[in-house]
Amino acid sequence: MYLVGNGAGFSGDRVDAPIPVVRTLIRRGLPAALFLETLGERTVALAQLERRRDPELGYEPMLERLLAPILADCFHHGIPILGNFGAANPPAAARCIAQLARRLGLPELKIATVTGDDVADSIDLGTLPVHEADEALRADAAKLVAANAYIGAAPLVEALKQGAHVVVAGRTSDPALAIAPLVAHYGWAMDDWEKLAVGAACGHLLECGSQVSGGVFWDPGFKDIPDPANIGFPIAEVGPDGSLVITKAEDTGGLVDLRTVKEQLLYELHDPAEYITPDVVLDITGCRIEQVGKDRVAVHGLAGRPAPAMLKVTACFEGSWLGEGEVSVAGPNTLARAKATADVLLRRLEMRGLKVRPRIDLIGLASVHDSDGGALWHAHQGAEPPELRIRLAVEGENRDDCDQAAREVLALLCCGPAGTGGARWRVTPRILTRSYLVPREMVPTTVTLLSAREMN
Incomplete structure (x- = not known):
């Protein structure tokens, strides 16, 4: 044995x-x-x-x-x-x-x-067939990482x-x-x-x-x-x-x-x-x-x-950027304030002309199973949650736009339209993967x- x-x-x-x-x-x-x-x-x-x-x-x-x-x-x-x-x-x-x-x-x-x-330096990926599951992924102009x-x-x-x-x-x-x-x-x-x-x-x-x-x-x-x-x-x-x-x-x-x-x-x-x-x-x-x-x-x-x-x-390419900002809402009327704050964040990105694709999740109410448009939390009519964490996520080609978008949660912390706390934000590179056969x-x-x- x-x-x-x-x-x-x-x-x-x-x-x-x-x-x-x-x-x-x-x-x-x-x-x-x-x-x-x-x-x-x-x-x-x-x-x-x-x-x-x-x-x-x-x-x-x-x-x-x-x-x-x-x-x-x-x-x-x-x-x-x-x-x-x-x-x-x-x-x-x-x-x-x-x-x-x-x-x-x-x-x-x-x-x-x-x-x-x-095999990054030894094989021309362009000559290889793409794995069937990844045929829809486009990485032709992206810079190869691995x-x-x-x-x-x-x-x-x-x-x-x-x-x-x-x-x-x-x-x-x-x-x-x-x-x-x-x-x-x-x-x-x-x-x-x-x-x-x-x-x-x-x-x-x-x-x-x-x-x-x-x-x-x-x-x-x-x-x-x-x-x-x-x-x-x-x-x-x-x-x-x-x-x-x-x-x-x-x-x-x-x-x-x-x-x-x-x-x-x-x-x-x-x-x-x-x-x-x-x-x-x-x-x-x-x-x-x-x-x-x-x-x-x-x-x-x-x-x-x-x-x-x-x-x-499996080839990995430099993708776009991910910006993330989070802030908490708690106390009376939490859900209404969280929804209003989410709308303010989206409006702020629009006002500033930041070229990003946004998504907001209300963590504790709807996030994992929600859509990018927030369908679940928009439709929620249940009991009032005691607290919520608002997560703003943005994707874009420009790092500075993503950083500026994520930082919008900070403006809510002290003097924003709704009382919030515990703001955090960060920007990270996104990796695109595509598989080939060799x-x-x-x-x-x-x-x-x-x-x-x-x-x-």
Whole structure:
């Protein structure tokens, strides 16, 4: 039996999450690996902007906090760590880990850096077919920020076979982070589609961290979970024959049951018969799941088909600007004052001739499900809320226009037409993403292995 644990499901996940996972892996005493998944579709673009500001940045900002409590234990117990936490700058991430290893007295820690996913300078996107879901998005005149291919498990397997204790990658597919240690340990062939399907399902079920162990599932009073403040991150038990059981870290909250596994299994699965990854096409239409113990769910009936000839490339472009301003209204006649204040804000943008597209939300009354025109809060006739937060959001091509629009909430703070408080505003760049398809032979990868002692 081989154990695969997950210690992060996105950039900014709980920095203490890997600790109980590693403790459980050690306690179980079986061969094991840990992976951290920290990249979303736009995370690489934001990381690339950080790298522009500082050549030694552009990787997962919480990397040292995530690894510091577990690195020595994983090294001494032979648990390799894999992650796409290199983001836009895997070499800098590797140097950060090397510095941490030396401080922890681990100069012999071997760190593999996987590069090649960054194709911004090597591929002409204009020659590539656009991914069908993004055909309506126009990015022809926008400035490219990042272009990264979703690479598969092969270079990660190579790194593990070379003896890497930590594998640092950029934009991998999420399932590849689980497939790689399984292939390296069991010696599965990279065209054994049934086994790779199990690996892909394992990675897919674990990739979002606590989502499969009760996180997003939690709905107090309807779908309760124990000790949500200490929710446990998941661990998979994978057999050489392709058996798969999902469980979680010991001595933690949350739960793993048929419902949580179903929710995560269907997450982002547009076609259950064809979940495309760089390594295998996963088919879950014959999948069966079975509760085999407390916090233990077995997954059966997975099928796999040959890997696709094309890899997905997600390109990120400089978009427009987002201006946001917020201010609170409370006390008697709150709703009327909030609606009137919202109308004043819109009128002010019009009077000043600011070239922006505005939206106002009354947070606490209608925001998440409302339209840009505020249909829900305009029509609201219910009970008077005790307080509301007015959020003005604007989008525009000119940064100064967006900044000036967002600042209009400040004029309301002291001497505006309605008593308000707690004004905040900011302006941030917007990122436009568009996906393309590229022949996999156009995305060569490189693995570089050095010890922490050797790495500067």
